[in-house]
Amino acid sequence: MRLFRKKSKGPSISRAEALDRIPDKNVQISEERLDSGEVVIHYPVTMRPLFAGLVKRFGGPEVQIQTKKLQLDALGTSVWALIDGKCSVRQLINSFATTHQLEPREAEVAVTQFLRELGRRGLIGIR
Amino acid sequence: MLNRWKEIAWYGMRFKIPADWQLSQIGVRYLSIENELGPVMEIKWAPVKGKFSHSTHLKQLSALQKRQLRKSVKPEPVSSDWAAALSDFKASEFTWQSHSTRGRGALMYCPICRNVTLIQFFQKRSNPSQAVSVDILASIRDHRSDGQILWAAYDIRALVPETYQLESYRFEAGQYELDFAEGSQHVILYRWSMASVLLDKQDLVQFAKTVASFGKAEPIAGTIDGHDMVEWSTSPVADWQRQLSRFKHKASYCWLGLWHLEAQNRILGVKAEGKKPLDTAVLDHICTHYEIV
Numbered sequence: 001m002r003l004f005r006k007k008s009k010g011p012s013i014s015r016a017e018a019l020d021r022i023p024d025k026n027v028q029i030s031e032e033r034l035d036s037g038e039v040v041i042h043y044p045v046t047m048r049p050l051f052a053g054l055v056k057r058f059g060g061p062e063v064q065i066q067t068k069k070l071q072l073d074a075l076g077t078s079v080w081a082l083i084d085g086k087c088s089v090r091q092l093i094n095s096f097a098t099t100h101q102l103e104p105r106e107a108e109v110a111v112t113q114f115l116r117e118l119g120r121r122g123l124i125g126i127r
Numbered sequence: 128m129l130n131r132w133k134e135i136a137w138y139g140m141r142f143k144i145p146a147d148w149q150l151s152q153i154g155v156r157y158l159s160i161e162n163e164l165g166p167v168m169e170i171k172w173a174p175v176k177g178k179f180s181h182s183t184h185l186k187q188l189s190a191l192q193k194r195q196l197r198k199s200v201k202p203e204p205v206s207s208d209w210a211a212a213l214s215d216f217k218a219s220e221f222t223w224q225s226h227s228t229r230g231r232g233a234l235m236y237c238p239i240c241r242n243v244t245l246i247q248f249f250q251k252r253s254n255p256s257q258a259v260s261v262d263i264l265a266s267i268r269d270h271r272s273d274g275q276i277l278w279a280a281y282d283i284r285a286l287v288p289e290t291y292q293l294e295s296y297r298f299e300a301g302q303y304e305l306d307f308a309e310g311s312q313h314v315i316l317y318r319w320s321m322a323s324v325l326l327d328k329q330d331l332v333q334f335a336k337t338v339a340s341f342g343k344a345e346p347i348a349g350t351i352d353g354h355d356m357v358e359w360s361t362s363p364v365a366d367w368q369r370q371l372s373r374f375k376h377k378a379s380y381c382w383l384g385l386w387h388l389e390a391q392n393r394i395l396g397v398k399a400e401g402k403k404p405l406d407t408a409v410l411d412h413i414c415t416h417y418e419i420v
Contacts, residue, residue, distance in 0.1 A: 016164055074324050100321045101392040103281045105149050110300035 019093070019108075021126045023115055024085040029123055031080075039077045041070045043123055070121065075100075079114050083124060089115065132262075133420070135160075136279035138293065140172055140244070143266040145259060150280055153298065165251060172244040172269065179236050181219040184243060188234075189223075199224045208257055209233060212264035216244075227251065233264065240270035278305065279420065282393075283318050286416035288409060311378070312401030314410070316417060319394040322387055331357045331387055331394070339383050339398060346383075356386035362404070372402055380405050384414055391419045 029043040045066045047055065055061075072080055078099060082092050089112065097107035118124045131146035138156045148167060152159035160168040182202065189200040200223045205213055209220065216235035223230045232247025244267070248260050271277070271289075278285045278293075283303060291307035291314060303318040317338065319325055325334060335346045335357045346359035360382040363369045372379030378400035385396040397414050399405050 014165070019163075074327065075321065100324070102320050105151075105281065106300050106320060113300070 019090040020088050022085065022088050023083050023092070023118075023124045023126050025083055026123050026125065034071075037077065038074060039072045039080055041072065041080075041123060042067050043070065043121065044068075045122075070123070075110070076114060079111055080118075089126075132266075134279045134284070136277040136284075138172075139240075139242075139269060139271075139276055139289075140170065141266075141268045141277055141279075142170070142263055144168070144263060153280065153296070166249050168246070168248050168263070170244065170246045172242055175236065175241050175243050179217075179241075179243060181217075181234055181236070184245075185219070185221060185234055188245060205233070208261060209264060212261050231260075235267070237269050242269045244269060282419050283316070283395075284416075284418050284420045285316055285413065287314070287413060310401075312403065312405065313378070313399065314413060315398040316413075317385075317394075317396035317398065318419070319396075320392065322389070322392050322394045325394065326387065331355050331385060334394070335359055335383060335385050338385065338396060339381070341381055341383070351386055354386045354388055356384065359383040375402065378402055382410065384410075388419055393419050395419065 026043065029041055032040045032042065034040060045068050046052075047066060079092060079096055082095050087095070092115075093104070093107050093111045096102065096111050097104055100107070102110070115124065115126075119126065132143040133146050134141065134143055135150065135158065137153065137158055140156070140158075144160055145162075148160050148162050150158060151161040151166065154171075156173055157171045158169070159166055160170075185200070185202055200221055203220045203222060205218050205220045209218075213233060213235060216237055218233050218235045220231070220233050222232075229250040230247045231250065232245060235244045235246070236242075237244075246264070246267070274289050275286045276289045276291075278287060281298065281303065283305075285305070287307055288309075291309045294306045294308045294313070295304075296306070297304040301320055303316075305316040307314045307316070330348075332346050332348050339359065341359055341361040344359060344361040346357045348355070348357050350356060362380045363372050368379070379402060381398070381400045382405055383396065383398045385394055387394050395417055397410065397417060399410055
């Protein structure tokens with residue numbers, strides 16, 4: 001048996017291919033618009049098995065799903081509003097760059113970092 | 128594509144690239160440039176100490192590459208299409224080939240400033256056309272005669288006296304920062320994008336207070352060339368304070384200028400700090416030539 005197995009790198013895609021992907025919002029989330037215009041996203045999070053087991057032991061419900069909130073700032077809200085399940089990442093970047101008069105590279109970094117964070121929380125999927 | 132070009136200037140090197148190419152990596156005397164399909168060009172440069180030899184330098188550079196690539200590096204005489212563009216330099220040409228990419232480049236030595244430059248164009252799927260590489264090579268300048276160094280990267284352009292060395296730089300989404308130093312005196316150039324968002328819930332004076340803190344002194348708001356600006360300075364008042372400032376670790380003379388370019392949605396800023404009185408003529412010169420392109 002090999003003790004130190006080399007980690008597989010997983011499928012890699014080129015930058016151009018990544019920019020052509022289309023982000024779409026998770027259907028399980030709900031959003032609320034504040035008076036300031038900023039968006040608050042409510043999204044479900046399944047409790048970790050360890051905590052779920054503890055809760056169950058103390059008489060809590062069997063399925064442990066919490067709802068978390070994420071409040072976006074003005075910039076996050078403007079990118080969130082652009083995600084419609086039709087526009088590619090490249091189109092989002094171009095729209096964001098045009099709206100805020102940004103350098104293409106700067107807009108790309110800002111938008112892709114934001115999308116990565118949304119993806120990490122399960123708020124969007126990429127297809 | 129060839130109709131629009133943009134200027135890049137970094138550590139004394141200046142050249143032009145097509146407007147749709149972008150800086151992808153910035154280092155000390157190193158720049159990598161890409162288009163939307165990937166890296167297209169790389170340039171590095173350094174001053175030469177002692178005698179310069181094309182073959183020795185090329186051997187040293189190729190020795191840094193992997194074995195397969197090292198074998199494929201071929202020195203060649205300067206081809207006719209590049210000869211005119213490289214006429215200001217003592218130049219030699221080279222090519223190399225890896226399993227997926229080909230490269231063609233030039234090693235250029237400037238006898239005036241004794242600087243050697245290596246530039247190479249990557250030829251993968253989309254070859255930069257011959258005309259583009261010729262125009263880029265023809266635009267390369269590695270020295271000036273006015274004692275200034277031009278810095279132009281992304282959307283900022285600044286002219287700084289050559290006595291000021293770049294200490295550090297930061298290019299982050301939304302904020303750029305270049306820190307220059309001459310002895311104990313620092314001049315820091317700032318640039319913020321999305322000014323409309325930054326100034327949505329605060330004015331420029333309040334924003335200035337997030338950039339620096341000058342103790343009891345209050346920032347003064349005004350206008351410059353029709354742009355809102357804020358100026359903020361502090362310096363020792365009494366004689367004994369001036370004497371003491373020399374022995375302090377922290378800078379005692381500080382100045383901050385911020386101005387809001389509403390049309391470009393940017394805020395530009397210059398901060399200077401030192402233990403000795405600041406040279407206002409130099410600061411004026413830097414501020415006048417610091418701009419968004």
